[in-house]
Amino acid sequence: MTLKLARSIGESLARTRNAVFSRVAALVGASEVTEATWGEIEDLLIQADVGVDTTLYLVDRLRRRARDEAMLQEGKLRQALREELRALLPDPRPLHLDDAAMSVLLMIGVNGSGKTTSIAKLAHHLRLEGRTVLLAAGDTFRAAASDQLDVWAQRAGVDIVRGPDGGDPGAVAFDAIHSGLAHHTDVVIVDTAGRLHTQFNLMAELQKIHRVISKAVDGAPHETILVLDATTGQNALSQARHFQEAVEVTGALMAKLDSTAKGGIVFSVARELGLPVLFLGTGERIGDLVPFDADAFVDGLMKQDIQGD
Numbered sequence: 001m002t003l004k005l006a007r008s009i010g011e012s013l014a015r016t017r018n019a020v021f022s023r024v025a026a027l028v029g030a031s032e033v034t035e036a037t038w039g040e041i042e043d044l045l046i047q048a049d050v051g052v053d054t055t056l057y058l059v060d061r062l063r064r065r066a067r068d069e070a071m072l073q074e075g076k077l078r079q080a081l082r083e084e085l086r087a088l089l090p091d092p093r094p095l096h097l098d099d100a101a102m103s104v105l106l107m108i109g110v111n112g113s114g115k116t117t118s119i120a121k122l123a124h125h126l127r128l129e130g131r132t133v134l135l136a137a138g139d140t141f142r143a144a145a146s147d148q149l150d151v152w153a154q155r156a157g158v159d160i161v162r163g164p165d166g167g168d169p170g171a172v173a174f175d176a177i178h179s180g181l182a183h184h185t186d187v188v189i190v191d192t193a194g195r196l197h198t199q200f201n202l203m204a205e206l207q208k209i210h211r212v213i214s215k216a217v218d219g220a221p222h223e224t225i226l227v228l229d230a231t232t233g234q235n236a237l238s239q240a241r242h243f244q245e246a247v248e249v250t251g252a253l254m255a256k257l258d259s260t261a262k263g264g265i266v267f268s269v270a271r272e273l274g275l276p277v278l279f280l281g282t283g284e285r286i287g288d289l290v291p292f293d294a295d296a297f298v299d300g301l302m303k304q305d306i307q308g309d
Ligand SMILES: Nc1nc2c(ncn2[C@@H]2O[C@H](COP(=O)(O)OP(=O)(O)OP(=O)(O)O)[C@@H](O)[C@H]2O)c(=O)[nH]1
Pocket: 109, 110, 111, 112, 113, 114, 115, 116, 117, 118, 139, 142, 145, 192, 193, 194, 195, 255, 256, 257, 258, 259, 280, 281, 282, 283, 284, 288
């Protein structure tokens, strides 16, 4: 079905690859790498939102390796770049789901980051794995947010629990969890309203939703997933820090990787926040979600082909 149409990690990285990594690869692949070349490489990586700290660390590692003359032959420095990029990323881990009992996933993030769409994709993904899924329309703040989730729930073929507009999102999460328990649902995914760290009441509300979920089921939420919009680059990092201060964030989902040349943000999130990247959003369709794969990610940035994807 949608699987064969889904965009792969490599395809979704086309913009980042073409704008930055293919140029970095060409620079390190040259027979001579000068001081000016290293400066150019730094600029490109920063442009791709790899982040200043991570860029300086990476270039320093590469420069050490390039001191060995033999590295400049036969594209060995290119291979070294690939290895150093891969070393920045932790080995991917699967979602923490309780196979013996119901699991609850809480999805959080700023306005428009891609939470609702990603929830639908995640529901679809989990269904393809043979799990039953129930959605909780916990965004009672924005008018029509529940309707939006409802449309996605139908596309994903899963049920949804809604509350009144303007109602208590904690109560919606609670109702969904109890409905899920009654129906032996495998996974309940809770949507939340978009919020900024400056909105004190909304951040406090998020802490309350988290508390309600943790009291309702042992070990819940099994994951609190921060949905980050990859197109916002380094802003995503400061957003993540604020959310991490409010609740225990267990992983990140990088949405809209296909729409940006700033895919280097994934390295910053992994290295500077120490946050596992669980999934990548690779498009607007329900199948456009891939579990994060560090090897495929680096291969997608480094692969050489004429079409660019
Ligand atoms: N290209 C692309 N677009 C995406 C992706 N994920 C989400 N979007 C788009 O991003 C926009 C916002 O998505 P939503 O899912 O509504 O975001 P949200 O975080 O729920 O927004 P609020 O509820 O308003 O905070 C929509 O136009 C989506 O189609 C992705 O992986 N790729």
